[in-house]
Amino acid sequence: MEKQLFNYLLRLADSSLILGHRLSEWCGHGPVLEEDIALTNIALDFVGRTNSLYEYAGKVEGKGRTEDDLAYLRTEREFFNNLLSEQPNGDYAQTILRQYLTDAFEIHFYEALTKSKDETLAGIAAKSLKEIQYHLRHSSSWMLRLGDGTKESNTRLQNSLNEIYRFTGSLFETDENDSVLIAGGIVPELTGIQQQWQKDVDTMLEKAMLNKPENVWMQKGCLQGKHTENLGYILAEMQSLHRAYPGVNW
Amino acid sequence: MTTKEVKTLLSQIPDPEIPVITIEELGILRDVSFENDECVVTITPTYSGCPAMKAIEQDITALLKENGIEKVKVKSVFSPAWTTDWLTEVAKEKLRKYGISPPAKTSSDKSILTGIQKVVKCPLCNSENTELVSQFGSTACKALYKCKDCLEPFDLFKCH
Numbered sequence: 001m002e003k004q005l006f007n008y009l010l011r012l013a014d015s016s017l018i019l020g021h022r023l024s025e026w027c028g029h030g031p032v033l034e035e036d037i038a039l040t041n042i043a044l045d046f047v048g049r050t051n052s053l054y055e056y057a058g059k060v061e062g063k064g065r066t067e068d069d070l071a072y073l074r075t076e077r078e079f080f081n082n083l084l085s086e087q088p089n090g091d092y093a094q095t096i097l098r099q100y101l102t103d104a105f106e107i108h109f110y111e112a113l114t115k116s117k118d119e120t121l122a123g124i125a126a127k128s129l130k131e132i133q134y135h136l137r138h139s140s141s142w143m144l145r146l147g148d149g150t151k152e153s154n155t156r157l158q159n160s161l162n163e164i165y166r167f168t169g170s171l172f173e174t175d176e177n178d179s180v181l182i183a184g185g186i187v188p189e190l191t192g193i194q195q196q197w198q199k200d201v202d203t204m205l206e207k208a209m210l211n212k213p214e215n216v217w218m219q220k221g222c223l224q225g226k227h228t229e230n231l232g233y234i235l236a237e238m239q240s241l242h243r244a245y246p247g248v249n250w
Numbered sequence: 251m252t253t254k255e256v257k258t259l260l261s262q263i264p265d266p267e268i269p270v271i272t273i274e275e276l277g278i279l280r281d282v283s284f285e286n287d288e289c290v291v292t293i294t295p296t297y298s299g300c301p302a303m304k305a306i307e308q309d310i311t312a313l314l315k316e317n318g319i320e321k322v323k324v325k326s327v328f329s330p331a332w333t334t335d336w337l338t339e340v341a342k343e344k345l346r347k348y349g350i351s352p353p354a355k356t357s358s359d360k361s362i363l364t365g366i367q368k369v370v371k372c373p374l375c376n377s378e379n380t381e382l383v384s385q386f387g388s389t390a391c392k393a394l395y396k397c398k399d400c401l402e403p404f405d406l407f408k409c410h
Contacts, residue, residue, distance in 0.1 A: 034384035034394065041386040048299025052328060123329025127298050130331060130410055138385055 004180045005118070006061045007080070008187060010070070011223070013053035014081035017071060018231070019102060020046030021238055022089060031092050038138055039095070045131040052124050072242035076232050077225035083170035086230045093146050093153065094160035100139035101164075101201065105171045106132045108196045112188035121186065140204065147208025154209060161205075162213050167228075169218025171197075177223075251319065253282045256289060259317060266305040267389050270348040273306055277336030280327065288321040289314060294332045296410070297390035334410045345407055346373045351395065353409035370406050372397035 023043035030036025054067035084102060089095045110132055113125035146153040172194045181187040205212050221227070242248060251259075260282065261274035273279045273293070281292040291310050295303050307324040314322045334353040337345075342352035351373045370380045377399035385408075387394040392405040 034386070037388070037394075038384055038386035041390050044299030044301070044390055045297060046299070048295070048297065052298060119329070123327075123331070124298075127328045127331045131297060134385055134408075 001180060001184060001186070002060055002062070004177050005186065006057055007177050008181055009053050009057035009060060009121075011080040013050050013057060013070070014079050015085045016046045016053065016081075017050040018079070018081040018234060019085040019098075020044075020050060021234060022085065022087075023095075023099075025089055026095065035092075042099070042135050042138070045128075045135070049124065049128050049131075052127075056120050056124070068242070072239045076227055076235060079227065079231060079235070080222055080225060081227075081231070082167075082173070082222050083219055083228055084164065084167040086228060086234060087164050087167060088230060090160060090163075091156055093156040094164065096139055096142040096146060097157060097160045098164060099135065100143050100204070101168055102171070103132060103136040103139050104200045104204070105193070105197050107136050108193045109188065109190075112193060116187060117185040143204055143208045147205075147210050157208065158210050161210055165213045166216050166219050170220055170222050173220055173223050175223050251317070253284060256282045256291075256314070256319070259313065260291065260310060263306070263309050263313060266302045266309070268345070268348070268350065270344045271341045275338055275341035275344070277332060278306065285323075288323055289319050290323045290325060292325045292327055294327050294330075296332050298328070300390055302389075332410070334407065337407075349373050349404055350392065351404055351406040353407050370395055372400060372402065373404055374402050375400040 020043045023039050023046065026036065026039040027043075028036065030039055050071070051067050054070045057070060058065045058067060084098060087094075087098055089098075107129075110125045110129045114122050114129060116122040116125065143157070146157045148154070172190050174190050178187060178190075182189050202212065219228070257274075257279075260279055261272055263273050263279075265271055265273055265276050265278070268276070276296070278293050278296065279291070280294050281290075283290050283292075291314075293303070293306060293310075303326060307326075310324055311322045337353065345352040351370055354369065354371070369378050370382075371378055372380050372395075375397060377397055379398045380395050381398060383394040383396050383403065385393050387405050391408055391410065393408050394403065395406050396403050
């Protein structure tokens with residue numbers, strides 16, 4: 001089961017790293033100081049979680065790869081993050097929406113993961129869950145403020161929703177790799193989590209006076225390493241230092 | 251040195267971001283043991299991305315080296331997850347004097363998980379007439395508040 005667990009850990013870690021990196025792009029560019037600090041704090045939580053997941057993945061794989069090796073020395077096709085995480089920050093509405101859709105998923109997913117029979121994974125999940133509660137509270141309050149705000153803020157949020165909703169299906173991608181782990185009680189089954197997520201999201205969209213896009217074709221492919229073109233640009237920037245100076249250390 | 255002596259020694263190390271309390275009072279220092287001649291110190295982060303962990307690790311290694319322990323391994327664990335319940339009353343009082351409103355209730359109180367801490371006291375004038383400015387403050391473990399009576403902004407150590 002090591003191989004499957006390794007793959008699964010990479011998927012979790014990659015999604016966490018890419019979204020964390022995206023959020024960190026707001027550093028020094030936030031619309032107000034408090035939000036600049038909030039987003040970078042959240043970014044830190046994501047990157048911290050990534051660190052533990054990669055560290056554990058390296059241990060499970062047993063080839064001596066460190067968290068840095070896993071983050072900096074793989075190409076686009078070897079990354080398995082969900083497609084939502086790599087979408088551009090856009091305006092503040094898009095960043096908040098991407099975050100809310102992710103937080104609403106993670107709150108249920110990581111709660112289920114705390115019951116994993118794998119103690120290390122359950123430990124990382126318990127730690128993350130505490131942080132996700134803050135993330136969700138933050139993104140939810142901004143969803144309401146922007147959605148039920150001015151005509152301009154509502155329009156922007158609605159436009160973002162129309163643009164990125166098609167990547168939410170990627171949060172629930174699963175394959176035969178997972179079934180072994182699900183059967184072993186290591187990771188949760190996603191069907192129930194998806195239903196809870198959908199219910200929460202529908203309620204939120206209504207409260208925020210937004211229309212859920214109809215007949216959306218969900219974009220998928222992250223488990224095969226198929227991504228939108230955004231990922232390549234993120235990796236190019238994120239990995240450039242490590243590629244130029246292999247093995248560089250602070 | 252015995253593990254107890256090492257613990258006493260390490261309990262003097264101040265937290266790099268909130269230097270009025272020590273890493274022991276904060277609950278970051280979890281365990282000390284010896285594996286052969288190597289001293290293994292176990293610590294746990296307040297938040298998983300806490301940037302102070304590296305600094306704490308260096309402080310531990312340096313202090314032990316000064317005291318003649320050359321082989322040191324600092325292990326960081328996530329489980330059991332750190333909680334503000336580990337803060338002692340003495341530590342909370344130190345925080346308040348330092349200008350940081352301490353977490354009032356225990357994290358097992360469900361209202362903490364679903365809502366924002368209801369009563370937050372201003373650490374300067376003790377007023378309960380305060381308002382949340384931002385859930386995220388100067389460090390990951392703090393939120394930003396404002397006192398509506400003395401008008402001073404202050405940090406709240408988030409209940410976690």
